[in-house]
Amino acid sequence: MAHLDFGPAGLPPSALPSILDSLMELQDRVALITGSGRGIGRAIAQLFAKEGAAVFLTARTEKELSAAAGEISSGGGRAAYAAADLTMEAECAHVVATCREKFGKVDILVNNAGHYGPVVPVEDYPLAEFDKVIAIHLRAAFLLSKLVLPEMYAKKSGVILNISSLSAKTAYAWGSAYAAAKAGMLGLTRVMAAEGARQGVRVNAICPGPVTETQMSKELGAVLAKRMGVSAEEQLAGFLNGLLQGRAQTADEIARAALFLCSEQSSAMTGQSINVDGGVAFY
Numbered sequence: 001m002a003h004l005d006f007g008p009a010g011l012p013p014s015a016l017p018s019i020l021d022s023l024m025e026l027q028d029r030v031a032l033i034t035g036s037g038r039g040i041g042r043a044i045a046q047l048f049a050k051e052g053a054a055v056f057l058t059a060r061t062e063k064e065l066s067a068a069a070g071e072i073s074s075g076g077g078r079a080a081y082a083a084a085d086l087t088m089e090a091e092c093a094h095v096v097a098t099c100r101e102k103f104g105k106v107d108i109l110v111n112n113a114g115h116y117g118p119v120v121p122v123e124d125y126p127l128a129e130f131d132k133v134i135a136i137h138l139r140a141a142f143l144l145s146k147l148v149l150p151e152m153y154a155k156k157s158g159v160i161l162n163i164s165s166l167s168a169k170t171a172y173a174w175g176s177a178y179a180a181a182k183a184g185m186l187g188l189t190r191v192m193a194a195e196g197a198r199q200g201v202r203v204n205a206i207c208p209g210p211v212t213e214t215q216m217s218k219e220l221g222a223v224l225a226k227r228m229g230v231s232a233e234e235q236l237a238g239f240l241n242g243l244l245q246g247r248a249q250t251a252d253e254i255a256r257a258a259l260f261l262c263s264e265q266s267s268a269m270t271g272q273s274i275n276v277d278g279g280v281a282f283y
Ligand SMILES: NC(=O)c1ccc[n+]([C@@H]2O[C@H](COP(=O)([O-])OP(=O)(O)OC[C@H]3O[C@@H](n4cnc5c(N)ncnc54)[C@H](OP(=O)(O)O)[C@@H]3O)[C@@H](O)[C@H]2O)c1
Pocket: 034, 035, 036, 037, 038, 039, 040, 041, 058, 059, 060, 061, 062, 064, 084, 085, 086, 087, 112, 113, 114, 115, 136, 163, 164, 165, 166, 207, 208, 209, 210, 211, 212, 214, 215, 216, 217
C-alpha cells in the first residue's frame, strides 16, 4: 500500500512544525517596525511575521494598526501595536517600552515612518513643516535607535534598518526637507554602523524608488501632476520612464529587501544603503 514518507530520513509528520520553524529567517526575533499601519511598513511587518518574528507595529492611526495587527494574528503570526506620534520624544520612549512589555525585547528596529511634506521650492518652504519632516524621518530614527542600542549592545546582537529614499541620492525639485532628512538617515546609518560593528549590531538602509501603491506616493503624484500641469497618469508615466525597468516598485519588493537586511542572510553587511529602485541610482 502506498504511503507518504516525510523527508529523506522518513521523519514523522510531527517533526514538520519544528523543521519549518528552523527554515524561517526571523524565528524568535522581535521586530519593531514604525509606520506599519499601511504601505511599506505594513508589508514589512507582514513578511517579518511570516518569517517567524513577533512584530510590534506603530503609527498614529489606531484603526490601521489594529487592522494590520489583526491580519497578522489571524494568519497565525504574533503582532501587537501602540499608536504614537514619533515626532514626540516621549512617544518614542513609550513605543519601545510597550514593545518590551509585550515581547520582552527588541532585536530589530525598522525606521520607516514618514511623510513627504510640502511640495514647494526652498524659498516657499515653511520652517515649521521643514522641522516636522526632519522630525519624523531623521529625528525619530535617531531617538528610537538611541533607545534600543543599549539593549542590543548588551546582548551583542541587533539590527537597525533605516528606510531612506531615492530622494537621498538624486535631485528632485520641491522636496528639500524630505531629501535632506533621507540623506541624513544615510549619514546616521553609517555612523551607527561604525559604532555598533564590533558590538554585534548591524545598521543598513534601503533607498526605495517609487512605490506607487502607497498613500504617500499617491498624494505626492497628485500634487506633482498639478504643479506640472499634467494629468496624474502623465506625471507617473514620465517618472517611471526614467527608471531602467520602467515600472514602479511594490511594497512587497521593499519588504523582501528589508527581510534580507534584517536576517542573517546579510550577516557581513553593515553601513550600506541598498537601492531598490528599478535602476536609477548607481551608488
Ligand atoms: N512610497 C514611495 O514611493 C517611497 C519611496 C521611497 C521611500 N519611501 C519611504 O517609505 C516609508 C513608508 O512610506 P509609504 O510609501 O509606505 O507611505 P504611507 O503608506 O503613507 O505610510 C507612512 C506610514 O508612516 C506613518 N507615519 C507618518 N507620520 C507619522 C508620525 N508622525 N508618527 C508615527 N507614524 C507616522 C503613517 O501612519 P500615520 O499617518 O497613521 O501616523 C504610515 O503608517 C517612508 O519613510 C517613505 O519616505 C516611500
